[in-house]
């Protein structure tokens with residue numbers, strides 16, 4: 001197996017493993033008193049600028065090509081996951097991200113020869129995580145595709161919702177429909193059995209056939225919308241599914257064309273690129289499920305957690321991915337009911353308590369969890385207040401038994417902020433904070 005190219009380009013490490021204070025410039029640590037939602041924490045904190053050889057030295061695009069399967073708003077850079085995995089776990093360790101998003105931590109763990117586990121309640125996040133960590137080689141994925149009898153779609157194109165048709169030409173859409181149906185059959189997600197109302201949200205691809213279907217779903221999710229040569233939609237954002245009416249009007253004004261694509265060919269081209277530097281040697285596991293309800297059998301199983309829960313309502317993941325969720329047979333409104341997305345301090349704290357309690361349960365004693373959260377701006381009457389979400393995480397983490405080692409403050413440059421192209425320089429999340437916890 002090829003060793004991923006980027007590992008060879010890494011700066012030689014001068015840091016010492018498994019000892020947080022040894023990697024820091026201790027003189028730069030200060031005591032911060034933060035207050036948020038009536039919760040105050042006294043924690044040692046440090047600016048990420050004072051850490052040595054961190055993710056800051058790498059561009060946002062640093063990392064293995066597989067990480068670019070799909071752009072998804074709210075993701076952290078692979079270099080950040082790499083930093084914590086590399087310094088706080090060993091080869092063969094089990095690394096968990098219970099809010100896995102597009103699978104950044106989970107796949108980076110596999111690339112570093114750890115076993116990367118990911119769980120997310122959003123179907124497209126689950127599919128993207130599984131598509132990466134199941135280690136389906138391009139050749140076997142193409143063989144699987146060749147074995148499918150695509151035939152014609154059960155869905156008449158006239159019955160497709162007009163919002164979907166805004167994005168695709170009739171020829172392209174006809175192919176997407178049939179591929180979607182065949183892959184759904186093989187992946188075996190029965191959306192009628194996944195009951196979002198009863199909280200019974202669980203799926204995990206076990207067989208090679210399910211994993212191949214999940215791989216291609218991941219690839220397809222990544223090219224569904226965007227403006228590259230293999231994007232299937234009219235030119236639009238790659239990171240989030242745009243609003244249909246806005247897109248329709250914008251396309252009309254700018255005379256944007258819906259391309260006729262050979263969908264399978266686009267999928268194969270993208271897959272070829274994703275694996276152009278080889279793939280990870282060690283596989284992992286992906287689950288559709290909730291961070292607050294991890295499997296009972298995971299008691300003291302993990303050596304490290306690197307994760308990033310939602311920050312209040314800073315992002316609306318189900319709406320941002322509504323077209324991708326349609327592809328997988330889900331309605332974004334149903335998905336939204338299950339995600340942690342609330343402006344209420346009380347509800348947010350409860351959700352974080354639930355997650356941290358589970359994180360504590362599944363970590364081995366003495367092991368660490370790194371939780372990345374951003375400060376958010378909230379309206380309180382006529383006033384705007386900034387909530388330091390890390391205070392809530394620290395407060396809830398103490399309740400479940402964690403020690404809080406440190407908070408790393410990481411400024412987000414204006415151009416990298418969420419939806420930065422739509423916001424002025426002073427808007428958007430301005431600082432991420434990484435809460436370093438120890439069991």
Ligand SMILES: C[S@@+](CC[C@H](N)C(=O)[O-])C[C@H]1O[C@@H](n2cnc3c(N)ncnc32)[C@H](O)[C@@H]1O
Nearest residue numbers: 075076099101102104120121122290291339340
């Ligand atoms: C900040 S994003 C994580 C992004 C990830 N670090 C990455 O690089 O792609 C938060 C994720 O939490 C997921 N989520 C929201 N509520 C959840 C819950 N209760 N359980 C599990 N995942 C949840 C969202 O779907 C979203 O993918």
